[in-house]
Amino acid sequence: RGSSSNSRGALVVLEGLDRCGKTTQSSRLTQYLEGLGHSVELWRFPDRTTSVGQMISSYLSNESQLDDHTVHLLFSANRWEKRSLMETKLKGGTTLILDRYSYSGVAFSCAKGLDLEWCKAPEVGLPAPDLVLYLEISPEMAAERGGYGSERYERIDFQNKVIKSYQVLLGSNWQIVDACRPMEVIEKELQETVLDCVKKCQNGAPLSHLWS
């Protein structure tokens, strides 16, 4: 597949508030691309399977307490420990669909009051996504979808702060997707956008690094 010698997989990130539909949409998107014969993998951050990921997981479920800065750096370390595999996969032609990435890292920590530039710094040098799909929904509507669970950040007041910090991060490779619409409508829209992006990367669009 792909005509250019610089052909590679695309790095596509789904972002948004808790319960915006990211997880459903990212797995449907993966199935869609697989169905078209593309090499594609679905990853999620935090990756709770590593030892760093287990520390994060116990923090999120309130089983442990950590300083805000410390947990921020753990989330970042959890991406760095996957960096080399991420780049290998992309160079090998596999498209990666990521359920959350550095934008969650910065948005959630800033919502706690940490400094924006401080939060962005440890992410510098990670592979930059070719496309960020931001699934936009109000915290109230998200909460109605079966209600928030018991994890640390699942509160409406906090989610409102997260929205504000996401807005600061918005860049030219972002697509804002109205996530209040029926699942199938959103799915169709994402398919078209992502397919375009996959083709660009097959044609050799260079991979860049954060924060670009």
Ligand code: FDM
């Ligand atoms: N989260 C996620 C962060 O605070 N920082 C990060 O870097 C990442 C990737 O962890 F509330 C938050 C966002 C969410 C929580 O995410 C767990 P999932 O998608 O529910 O596993």
